[in-house]
Amino acid sequence: MQNILVIGYVWPEPRSSAAGSRMMELLELFRAQGWHVTFASAAALSEHRADLTALGIAEVQIALNCDSFDQWLAELQPDMVLFDRFFTEEQFAWRVERACPEAMRVLDTCDLHSLREARHHLLKATQQACSNEADKQSVDAVTAGADQLFEVMANSDTAKREVAAIFRSDLSLMISGFEMQLLQQAFSVPATLLHDCALMLIPSASKPAPFAERAHFISIGNFRHAPNWDSVLWLKHALWPLVRQRLPHAQLHVYGAYPPPKATALHNPKQGFHVLGWADDAHQVMGQARICLAPLRFGAGIKGKLADAMACGTPSITTVIGSEGMHGDLPWGGAVVDCAANFVDAAVALYEDENRWLQAQEQGAAILQQRFDRQRLGSELINRLAQLSENLDSHRRDNFIGGMLRHHTLKSTQYMSQWIAAKNQSAN
Structure with missing residues (x-):
């Protein structure tokens, strides 16, 4: 050809x-x-x-x-x-x-x-049974x-x-x-x-920044993609408030292309919730963060944000849907969870424990090398x-x-x- x-x-x-x-x-x-x-x-x-x-x-x-x-x-x-x-x-x-x-x-x-549409349908069906918006945004990921x-x-x-x-x-x-x-x-x-x-394989950073030089959580994804927007809502209304209760000084930086007004309206520095929109260099901001949060309640395919996190040496917390198709039998470079309580526990533990963080970083690098060559x-x-x-x-x-x-x-x-x-x- x-x-x-x-x-x-x-x-x-x-x-x-x-x-x-x-x-x-x-x-x-x-x-x-x-x-x-x-x-x-x-x-x-x-x-x-x-x-x-x-x-x-x-x-x-x-x-x-x-x-x-x-x-x-x-x-x-x-x-x-x-x-x-x-x-x-x-x-x-x-x-x-x-x-x-x-x-x-x-x-x-x-x-x-x-597949993505089917999971979205199942999520909305569960949410429709909720009596208020707070309960809707507290629904766990589709399993x-x-x-x-x-x-x-x-x-x-x-x-x-x-x-x-x-x-x-x-x-x-x-x-x-x-x-x-x-x-x-x-x-x-x-x-x-x-x-x-x-x-x-996404080119890895030659020397990722060490644990002590990193700070804050990051979430990134194109706002026009429905699963990404839904994950921001889950973070804002259910997950992040629980993280902040245990880490009062923690900050979450939310990046993504094409943020609509309804997304920028969620920006609230007092809550440590920063909607920052477009990132000129996604690898740069990912490499400065300590943990990547990707709480995807529905979706399909492989998640580029999580591959980027591994390439930058940034451990991630995600759902089963988020990790689907990416790691096979290899341990995840962070944590894969199935509910809000486990998500928050994993995020806090990984953020504070350097040894656990380093192990997760190594596991992410192994996934890239073995499955994304x-x-x-x-x-x-x-x-x-x-x-x-x-x-x-x-x-x-x-x-x-x-x-x-x-x-x-x-x-x-x-x-x-x-x-x-x-x-x-x-x-x-």
Whole structure:
């Protein structure tokens, strides 16, 4: 393969989100093979987007529901098209198949959106039974197992769309072993359609700051991502007041891109709760903090903030959902808890105990080295793509369900898109 097209849902912002960092890792990996890479998106140009041209990557703005994309694609003739999330596959895959039928179609799921949505549904269902807002914000993280999650997801339009996109694609890149297992066991997705491609190793700080030179707690995450905003609410209303009772002088610094007014309104220095918004250098502020707090009550995929914490030598306290898919059988670099009381106990103990803190730091470094090795993960992905390219015809023949879904589902998507395009033309 020499010519790669990536169709992005948004322009990559590696300093704003884990999804942006992951996209940059993939783009850099493809460029390292000597491949010509084009990144196209229908999204508006964003303030914090990466400069792809500096990496030798062509940037192209495209339009939704417009035949101009087909004409441009026919001229580009990519060997592989990577779709950034399932809704991008829905919008463009039928056009790719029509203009470039021999091009390999790869879906980067980022995380299972339908899994995140199912957990959010379960959290809200529990909160609805509460009589007041304080009780709602005191509800613990979702702990539903695979069977209960499937019951919710099976009735979800998002799950049906997302799993259909996975079947239609030649390969889907996954970042969580739990999600791969769920897809195979609950949704009967063949292993041949999935590839374990976790976030790759983040460069570690050469010499992390020692325990004595660090202070305060940190929480970080893009405010536009619903699980991050929910974790801030849980911290503000339930967790942080309990921490402050035991550590009266403790400070929590909350960082994240795109903080809305409702987030900045939570800023209260008297409570030690500082909403600081955008961080120019996430690793710098993470490396100055003693503990990273990531109380995620719902979500999916791998959490970039926790990988960043490990890279900076900063132990973290999170939930089972937060650590999911990241550490396997290795001990966590901090603590994984399942309720508010345990979260607070772990945060206080780790903040005050240097020996425990140093052990957690070492455990985080071991997770990065053993499970997020950039060279190994990159080589495995390139080899998998090469094997798939050599056997693409037989691979597609064996994926009958995917072919069937492309025949039926994409026809309806195609006709809807063509109807919108015709409507837009007549309006002009």
